[in-house]
Amino acid sequence: MSSGQGRVDVEVESKRPDEPSPGEAHPNTCRGCGSHYRDDELEQTLRVCPQCGHHFRVRARERIEQLADPGSFAEVDEELRSADPLSFFDLRPYTERLAEAEIETGLGDAIVCGSAKIEGEECQLAVMDFAFMGGSMGSVVGEKFARACERASSDGVALVSVSASGGARMQEGILALMQLPKSICAIDELHESGGALLSVLTHPTTGGVLASFASLGDVVVAEPGALMSFAGPRVVAQTTREKLPDDFGLAESNYRFGHLDAIVARSELRPTLGRLLRLFDKGRG
Amino acid sequence: MPGEAEMRLRERLSKLGGMKLLRGTKLSGELARLQEQLDHIRADPSAEEIWQSVELARHQDRPYTLDYVERILDDFFELHGDRGRADDHALVTGVGKLGGRTVVLVGHQKGRDLKERANRNFGMAYPEGYRKAMRAMALADRHGFPLVTLVDTPGAYPGVAAEQHGQGGAIARSQAAMVRLRVPTVACVIGEGGSGGAIAIAVADRVLMQEHAIYSVISPEGCAAILWRDAGEARKAAAAFKPDAVHCLELGVVDGIVAEPEGGAHTDPDAAAQLLEQGILAALEEIESLDSDERRRGRRAKYRVMGVLATT
Numbered sequence: 065m066s067s068g069q070g071r072v073d074v075e076v077e078s079k080r081p082d083e084p085s086p087g088e089a090h091p092n093t094c095r096g097c098g099s100h101y102r103d104d105e106l107e108q109t110l111r112v113c114p115q116c117g118h119h120f121r122v123r124a125r126e127r128i129e130q131l132a133d134p135g136s137f138a139e140v141d142e143e144l145r146s147a148d149p150l151s152f153f154d155l156r157p158y159t160e161r162l163a164e165a166e167i168e169t170g171l172g173d174a175i176v177c178g179s180a181k182i183e184g185e186e187c188q189l190a191v192m193d194f195a196f197m198g199g200s201m202g203s204v205v206g207e208k209f210a211r212a213c214e215r216a217s218s219d220g221v222a223l224v225s226v227s228a229s230g231g232a233r234m235q236e237g238i239l240a241l242m243q244l245p246k247s248i249c250a251i252d253e254l255h256e257s258g259g260a261l262l263s264v265l266t267h268p269t270t271g272g273v274l275a276s277f278a279s280l281g282d283v284v285v286a287e288p289g290a291l292m293s294f295a296g297p298r299v300v301a302q303t304t305r306e307k308l309p310d311d312f313g314l315a316e317s318n319y320r321f322g323h324l325d326a327i328v329a330r331s332e333l334r335p336t337l338g339r340l341l342r343l344f345d346k347g348r349g
Numbered sequence: 350m351p352g353e354a355e356m357r358l359r360e361r362l363s364k365l366g367g368m369k370l371l372r373g374t375k376l377s378g379e380l381a382r383l384q385e386q387l388d389h390i391r392a393d394p395s396a397e398e399i400w401q402s403v404e405l406a407r408h409q410d411r412p413y414t415l416d417y418v419e420r421i422l423d424d425f426f427e428l429h430g431d432r433g434r435a436d437d438h439a440l441v442t443g444v445g446k447l448g449g450r451t452v453v454l455v456g457h458q459k460g461r462d463l464k465e466r467a468n469r470n471f472g473m474a475y476p477e478g479y480r481k482a483m484r485a486m487a488l489a490d491r492h493g494f495p496l497v498t499l500v501d502t503p504g505a506y507p508g509v510a511a512e513q514h515g516q517g518g519a520i521a522r523s524q525a526a527m528v529r530l531r532v533p534t535v536a537c538v539i540g541e542g543g544s545g546g547a548i549a550i551a552v553a554d555r556v557l558m559q560e561h562a563i564y565s566v567i568s569p570e571g572c573a574a575i576l577w578r579d580a581g582e583a584r585k586a587a588a589a590f591k592p593d594a595v596h597c598l599e600l601g602v603v604d605g606i607v608a609e610p611e612g613g614a615h616t617d618p619d620a621a622a623q624l625l626e627q628g629i630l631a632a633l634e635e636i637e638s639l640d641s642d643e644r645r646r647g648r649r650a651k652y653r654v655m656g657v658l659a660t661t
Contacts, residue, residue: 145659154576203656237590241566242655245552249649252528274517275545294517295507
């Protein structure tokens with residue numbers, strides 16, 4: 065093990081949604097102030113705690129409902145599914161984990177893409193869902209993101225991405241890592257065509273997604289309190305034995321250090337994106 | 350009846366035989382070696398072969414970037430600092446002559462003794478290292494010098510300061526810079542190709558891998574800790590995600606494998622350097638004559654198709 069000491073995962077902090085362990089708070093209990101809400105109450109408030117402003121996680125489809133003009137979203141590439149190029153088997157086969165995630169989430173993979181209007185502005189939307197295998201990026205996420213870039217180019221509209229990811233998907237091995245350059249190549253083509261990428265980071269955006277498309281928006285904004293670090297806090301603490309600052313990797317810290325253009329509260333996200341889309345509209349559509 | 354190991358070798362052999370390999374690199378060497386293994390069939394599980402590569406890739410005597418630089422490049426002049434705030438010793442950059450032409454070199458650098466290891470931070474770069482790399486890439490582009498990168502890192506450094514200085518963004522931007530370059534680019538994984546820290550300098554027209562190098566999305570220990578909840582299961586993890594050169598070639602992630610001296614690069618660094626030089630030169634010659642836009646389009650097209658989707 066000597067050669068293994070200090071070698072750590074720098075891509076993946078957590079590959080699955082937090083499992084509520086006994087004694088841990090209910091998902092509808094606010095982590096900020098302990099207030100508890102019914103699901104319909106949280107839906108009303110965009111899943112932001114009315115008491116303290118804590119931003120709960122939002123699933124991809126609900127996020128799209130929050131952002132897109134009613135009835136404007138047209139999903140594409142819904143049928144894409146991951147293959148199992150490595151016949152990956154840890155304690156369970158990858159194919160089994162995929163099937164289970166699909167049943168649990170109702171999604172084919174960790175990203176939902178399509179065309180939409182936000183405040184009347186046409187755009188492409190690519191929204192990640194942390195509930196699907198920790199929002200990990202494998203071949204399907206990379207492919208759908210790249211196709212979203214291509215559609216934005218050909219339609220002459222901007223691409224809005226909303227990320228939520230634990231990083232690259234280990235079960236696809238090196239091919240998962242290759243989704244980083246793949247998404248970046250797609251952004252390069254989008255930029256060449258004059259298109260813009262507006263990147264919204266939500267809790268958490270870490271590892272390979274932060275180290276690729278999420279960081280490369282023409283404008284990069286994050287929700288309050290979102291963790292956005294390349295290596296997760298646990299990995300950093302274990303590797304370096306450093307005491308982590310209270311705001312380690314949070315949007316607020318990243319904003320202070322110059323890695324974000326703005327921190328945007330969820331209630332302001334739709335108007336902010338509408339405003340940016342109007343600013344970047346070059347009448348190409 | 351052929352054993353499992355033999356079947357596997359035969360399969361690999363037929364796959365390799367049908368593959369378009371680079372001149373002067375893996376090619377014949379690998380085929381011959383596999384044939385030889387087939388001839389003396391042993392019941393070694395391929396998991397063992399994979400773990401052997403993990404150990405060889407991390408061998409303390411394995412040649413590092415600067416060991417190759419002094420053997421391959423003439424007149425190497427090292428360029429220090431990111432012109433912003435620091436000089437990251439985990440990543441070296443410079444200019445030198447390769448086969449008569451000036452090239453820009455970017456490579457991770459590990460240290461061999463305790464003091465040097467600390468100085469090089471075990472080859473784990475901070476964002477400053479990737480910003481230094483981007484500075485060297487911009488220089489290459491400005492002057493039309495081909496870019497050669499040597500990849501050898503356990504991963505980008507996971508620390509508080511690294512995060513505060515923008516590790517994720519630096520890795521993303523370094524890749525974006527490589528996607529845009531107009532000059533020919535060749536990357537070679539010479540030891541550990543560890544995750545984001547590796548891909549940051551490995552987006553190239555031609556990507557090579559030394560025979561016993563590894564290239565992976567996560568370290569075997571990291572993967573084992575998460576999926577098996579026990580870092581001691583690293584061998585199982587490595588066998589599952591297959592970071593060895595042959596699998597990377599089969600998956601289309603690398604374009605060619607550079608043979609190593611029998612027993613690994615550390616047994617004969619001079620011979621390893623010679624093979625590496627041949628491999629890099631052969632790859633460069635393939636792409637140097639292309640028009641710069643064509644090269645960039647080809648580079649993007651190569652990465653655009655990476656990944657495997659289910660056919661339903």
